[in-house]
Amino acid sequence: MYSSHLAPSGHHVPFAALGLTPKTTTLEGLFSAQPAETFTAGQAVFWEGDASTHVVQVVEGCLRLYRILPDGRRAVIGFTFGGEVLGVSFQGPYLYTAEAVTPVRLRRISRKRMIEVAATSSGTLRQQLMDKMYEEMSAAQHLIIVLGQLSAEERVANFLVAAAQRTGADRRKPVAVELPMSRLDIADYLGLTIETVCRVFSKLKREGLIALEGRHQVILRGIAALLDLAGEMDEDRPCGIRVPARPEAALPN
Amino acid sequence: MYSSHLAPSGHHVPFAALGLTPKTTTLEGLFSAQPAETFTAGQAVFWEGDASTHVVQVVEGCLRLYRILPDGRRAVIGFTFGGEVLGVSFQGPYLYTAEAVTPVRLRRISRKRMIEVAATSSGTLRQQLMDKMYEEMSAAQHLIIVLGQLSAEERVANFLVAAAQRTGADRRKPVAVELPMSRLDIADYLGLTIETVCRVFSKLKREGLIALEGRHQVILRGIAALLDLAGEMDEDRPCGIRVPARPEAALPN
DNA sequence: CGCCGGGTTGATTAACGTCAAGAGGCGTGG
DNA sequence: CCACGCCTCTTGACGTTAATCAACCCGGCG
Known part of the structure; x- marks a missing residue:
């Protein structure tokens, strides 16, 4: 693909x-x-x-x-x-x-x-x-x-999905993703603190969406569910609905 | 320049x-x-x-x-x-x-x-x-x-300073900046709500850093002070201190 | 075995969002 | 020209989220 x-x-x-x-x-x-x-x-x-x-x-x-x-x-x-x-x-x-x-x-x-x-x-x-x-x-x-625009949970979900896509893994199947960087790296990337990243990881784990295999490997059980959490902000899935904010041009369509 | x-x-x-x-x-x-x-x-x-x-x-x-x-x-x-x-x-x-x-x-x-x-x-x-x-x-x-990385106040300060620079205004002097966009536009740009943007504007006004002339004009009294608030994240002022996180590579150079 | 650094979890606080009400411009129509 | 109404902006009270502070855990290494 x-x-x-x-x-x-x-x-x-x-x-x-x-x-x-x-x-x-x-x-x-x-x-x-x-x-x-x-x-x-x-x-x-x-x-x-x-x-x-x-x-x-x-x-x-x-x-x-x-x-x-x-x-x-x-x-x-x-x-x-x-x-x-x-x-x-x-x-x-x-x-x-x-x-x-x-x-x-x-x-x-x-x-x-x-x-x-x-x-x-x-x-x-x-x-x-x-x-x-x-x-x-x-x-x-x-x-x-x-x-x-995204909440902490959405950001982390996004990060995990993006990491999975990057390896070329196919969706719908559980995928093991390597995350060689530290939690602090992830936090500084997502504009969160290390604690918040941890908590979200734990929450996703409790909910059965992911499994943590050591510090640097995450298994994603179904990318689809994570995509929902991610606000479906998949890398390239434009939501180009032609609904301008102002009424002037909005009436047709 | x-x-x-x-x-x-x-x-x-x-x-x-x-x-x-x-x-x-x-x-x-x-x-x-x-x-x-x-x-x-x-x-x-x-x-x-x-x-x-x-x-x-x-x-x-x-x-x-x-x-x-x-x-x-x-x-x-x-x-x-x-x-x-x-x-x-x-x-x-x-x-x-x-x-x-x-x-x-x-x-x-x-x-x-x-x-x-x-x-x-x-x-x-x-x-x-x-x-x-x-x-x-x-x-x-x-x-x-x-x-x-920045707080609400830092984001707004940044926005104002950037707007001022863009007009080519020289620092240190009070500058009138046109902001033709709505507060909602600014909020959606800065990842804040409209209310937070308003509150920060009001705070800066109380502190005498800016003055509001109608909805679409702001007078910046001293860009320098705003730059402080902005976390000094001026468009191009890299803070390239060579201090790597890990000790391994820090010794030479 | 004990130390050390990164990671996890819990309690509390601060910042920002949400909800709601009121103020002020600005255009329209009288 | 003024009055009205609408829309945007502003301000306040309250709720939620994530940051902060702090303790503890766990795996790796001396």
């Missing part, structure tokens, strides 16, 4: 296989030419405010993306897992720090080179970059809605 | 004036060739979920950008004012509905044409598009932090 967050391998191979595009004109091609670097847990890949000199593809492991506010609060902006690409839409400095949650293997390419190749090559790479930017934008706006 | 939200006129003229770039290879050039359309208050410019066929430049007036959740809640994602450009980073369907708050004049160009010109022209337009996308991303991430 090709979820918007999934690994780049597979679906794009046909192009290269047919010889229509030399491999350096796709994102995957550019990345695969780079050596893999490794980071230990807690190590930063880049810092907020640094010049965004590189674009990163996580091969394996999990990164947390965050900013520190002047008073010390930490806002986690997102997490990046194996197979995902990071920081495509940066034109100025990095907007957040990226730090390894687990040991991480990743590849990076220089943004300068990527731009050059995009400018001189046929449209494939440009298209891929635009797609990635749109994904990043979609994710950001999804988070805006979660943080602005 | 060139605040990230400012009107495109002025600073980019030199290029065209020197004849270095034909006018159709800049965003301003493309837009200025289009006729201005007008929308009445409450009228939608485009709808969430529609194919994002056009990029829009608001000439005059104010748009609100929002999504409706399945249960009817409304999340306002942002506002667009005269001189600003809208929807550059859409590669799939529009992620929100854009609706006129006031009477609006705007120009639009087809995305298809914009992409074509960007692909065939020199780098100027491509650069401008990337800049706009980065701006949109910065704005989204700023909102994520406001919604995820």
Whole structure:
């Protein structure tokens, strides 16, 4: 089904296989030419405010993306897992720090080179970059809605469902989801406290919607039920009912 | 100076004036060739979920950008004012509905044409598009932090300061800011209720930080004080202190 | 075995939402 | 031009949610 967050391998191979595009004109091609670097847990890949000199593809492991506010609060902006690409839409400095949650293997390419190749090559790479930017934008706006409109329970349900979708798990079946990050990471991501996250986890467990297997694994018993709780704010299920707030344009339809 | 939200006129003229770039290879050039359309208050410019066929430049007036959740809640994602450009980073369907708050004049160009010109022209337009996308991303991430981490008072202070910056007003002086949108729009934008927004406005007024001139104008007496309240979360003032959470990587550098 | 850090649970408090009533603009119609 | 009514905004009383404060648990490691 090709979820918007999934690994780049597979679906794009046909192009290269047919010889229509030399491999350096796709994102995957550019990345695969780079050596893999490794980071230990807690190590930063880049810092907020640094010049965004590189674009990163996580091969394996999990990164947390965050900013520190002047008073010390930490806002986690997102997490990046194996197979995902990071920081495509940066034109100025990095907007957040990226730090390894687990040991991480990743590849990076220089943004300068990527731009050059995009400018001189046929449209494939440009298209891929635009797609990635749109994904990043979609994710950001999804988070805006979660943080602005949803209750604690809805936020956690959303987080769990999103994590499940990201692995490509099929709905309706129980799925085991790895959550390598700490409760504090989750709390800072969802705009809650660690205690509230715990309590919601416990509540969902009592209600039989999830089971906790150790600290870093959750089994979702039926994504559908969780989706209800999540306010059905599934990543991409627009509720574009054409009902403007003001009466002027509302009468037809 | 060139605040990230400012009107495109002025600073980019030199290029065209020197004849270095034909006018159709800049965003301003493309837009200025289009006729201005007008929308009445409450009228939608485009709808969430529609194919994002056009990029829009608001000439005059104010748009609100929002999504409706399945249960009817409304999340306002942002506002667009005269001189600003809208929807550059859409590669799939529009992620929100854009609706006129006031009477609006705007120009639009087809995305298809914009992409074509960007692909065939020199780098100027491509650069401008990337800049706009980065701006949109910065704005989204700023909102994520406001919604995820800040208190009601901090959110409102932030909103007021951001509105002031957007007009290009210089700090330290009292500034009159136009807020054409309703209290409900502000509430849905800040993830608060209308009553809470009112109460914070009243509190700031009691404290002498602002004065309310009618429903749609606020006078900020000293942006500096408001910035304190705002958690000093100024649009771009990264607090990139290199203090990782884990000790492992902290020692070098 | 005991310590330590992260996680969980409980009691209390503070912040914000909800419900309800009243005030103030603004357009319309007399 | 004024009066009325409507809609938005404002303010107050009360309820709910999530934060805070605090204790305890549990698994990993020295």
